[in-house]
Amino acid sequence: MRVKDEEKVNRIYRAAMKVVNSDGFQGSSMSKIAKEADVSAATIYLYFENKDDMIKKLFIHLKSGMGNSYFKDTNDLTPSKGTFRTIWLNHYQYIMDNMEEYNFLENFSNCPLIERIEKEYKPDYCPVIESLFEKSKSQGLLLNLNNDLLYSLLFLPVNYLVKKSKSNGTTLGTNELIEVFEASWRAICK
Amino acid sequence: MRVKDEEKVNRIYRAAMKVVNSDGFQGSSMSKIAKEADVSAATIYLYFENKDDMIKKLFIHLKSGMGNSYFKDTNDLTPSKGTFRTIWLNHYQYIMDNMEEYNFLENFSNCPLIERIEKEYKPDYCPVIESLFEKSKSQGLLLNLNNDLLYSLLFLPVNYLVKKSKSNGTTLGTNELIEVFEASWRAICK
Amino acid sequence: MRVKDEEKVNRIYRAAMKVVNSDGFQGSSMSKIAKEADVSAATIYLYFENKDDMIKKLFIHLKSGMGNSYFKDTNDLTPSKGTFRTIWLNHYQYIMDNMEEYNFLENFSNCPLIERIEKEYKPDYCPVIESLFEKSKSQGLLLNLNNDLLYSLLFLPVNYLVKKSKSNGTTLGTNELIEVFEASWRAICK
Amino acid sequence: MRVKDEEKVNRIYRAAMKVVNSDGFQGSSMSKIAKEADVSAATIYLYFENKDDMIKKLFIHLKSGMGNSYFKDTNDLTPSKGTFRTIWLNHYQYIMDNMEEYNFLENFSNCPLIERIEKEYKPDYCPVIESLFEKSKSQGLLLNLNNDLLYSLLFLPVNYLVKKSKSNGTTLGTNELIEVFEASWRAICK
């Protein structure tokens, strides 16, 4: 397994994501993915050890891509409501712009295969936001709650809503969006 | 004529849940489930049309069981913070007491097979809580937000925390629990 | 296997014939037959050893019924063209009136299961016609050909035509019918 | 890349024919056929869509092979008794030389699966002989009968006899053979 053609790996990633999202994990097969990527199934095995390996690497690939984009345009991490709002909106924007990726990640967070790597991978997943939480708590901006709890109060509702609105075919207006942020913020601010 | 073993369908349900939870959907097979339930694979087809049918019925079975238990001991649905706390704590208790069931439901909410029946089934899933939301909004107890949003602000964080704590092996103390409720409540109350 | 209810056996026979004719041998199952006969599948095993046994007995049952009816209204077996015409027309009429039975027999004459019993059963299948052939040959009415050959020259064409016309949805007119007989007769008469 | 073994499909054909002939349609399974062909069952699916597809293609393959061989060495289709005799003897020879193929075709002409393709395939099956019939009728060589009828009067008896003689272990002598032809011919000639 020697990586020569970096672009081919991406084609495989994209194909896998697409097939899995549309057919579900159990409906996805190496040959479908291969066809979608326009390579032979055997070729995939030049780049990945096996199917699990491919899925895991795809998961990590997408997850880190997602983590990075939260903080695009955001070098100023001074604890403030404005900072959180910016991050929060970036998060929202990322989900909207990368629905495919987001869906894939959501779908697989709960599968046994992924759970293991989630555990290994999570620690260094979002150190930036973790430290922002810590700073904010020590400055009295946020309630003194566990980071996981802060995370869930702040981000889960919007995640859920996006998924909902996607399946309903509706879109969230700007006002509505701000409303959601304000509600979430109220939950965690001091 | 051998008499139909009413309990057998439950054995199958339990087995399916167990196998799926430990091996994931893609790793679950009818024969594994059959072996776990201590019946022949063919027997499952006496009770269900096919695998999909079985999973769907199991899903509905668990979901309605879950819905019912939220309101055990709660006939008084007068809109008040106390009512919501009771329901919220029932919800928490249910998850803790029925981790297997809860996990199964979580795992499958995202699979394509289930998405369809979710849509059909959701409308009348929790009419009680929906009407409580409505009443509360009209009485000025809650912010005038979409029910889905209220739901996600109120329940998702605790869901997430339970899963977290399970995978960490820790348990939430009573105080911590109340803290989570209070935070969630702050997000939605007027 | 004790036969108590003679009528039930017939219901099973009729059901088997119907199912096999419409779904083919490979598409016929004991449960389908049972349902068609309005009995439990287990009940069939009270009357027959197993599926093969049932099919074989049905085959023999039908075959002997068919043999008998060739000579209804025909006790006069004096060798003559008229006698043969009568038999030939009886044969035609029987096929038309008992298409289901005839089809079943045709379908199964070639299957390995039946071939064995055909051999055992054939000898005494149609002694009447065999002796008529013999007498006719010795009287110089027919060519001195093997009985099987006489049989095939006389009867196979009309069999084939009936099947054809059935699948075309057409019916043979009386004149046409006589024409066929005359042609067949020309083949074997001296 | 391993090269596709053109001969492999023939091995599969031969195996299918053999298994079906000895075990009947209902007794034939893909795995039996695969074993007989000395390939993996999965391999068959590289060459055929599914079992039905394989059987159908085998049927057509054999049928057209049979059709072709009737007219080997026979380009002269001038209507005459000699022409018919030649064709008739070719037909006989084909059956004797290709008993397996012939049996398979016979066995399957009556199964529902085949009936459909027979209907689609028959029209252009033997246009040569059809046109010979037509020409012969218009020249007054043959009786003015339906082609199907001519076909059945001419060929069915010999078919039957061959099968008979095979199951008896006897062989038709040349004289006997000519006798059969003459009888058949007498049925249809003017």
Place this chain on the structure above:
DNA sequence: TATGAATGAGCCTTCATTCAT
């Protein structure tokens, strides 16, 4: 007698993976 329940065996088919070019 009659039958619904139950099942082991087997069937068709697919799939992840390896082979050979």
Place this chain on the structure above:
DNA sequence: AATGAATGAAGGCTCATTCAT
């Protein structure tokens, strides 16, 4: 490096048959 061919293993499902009432 790339791929079509090949396959063992497994999956979902059906069926003839037996069991237990």
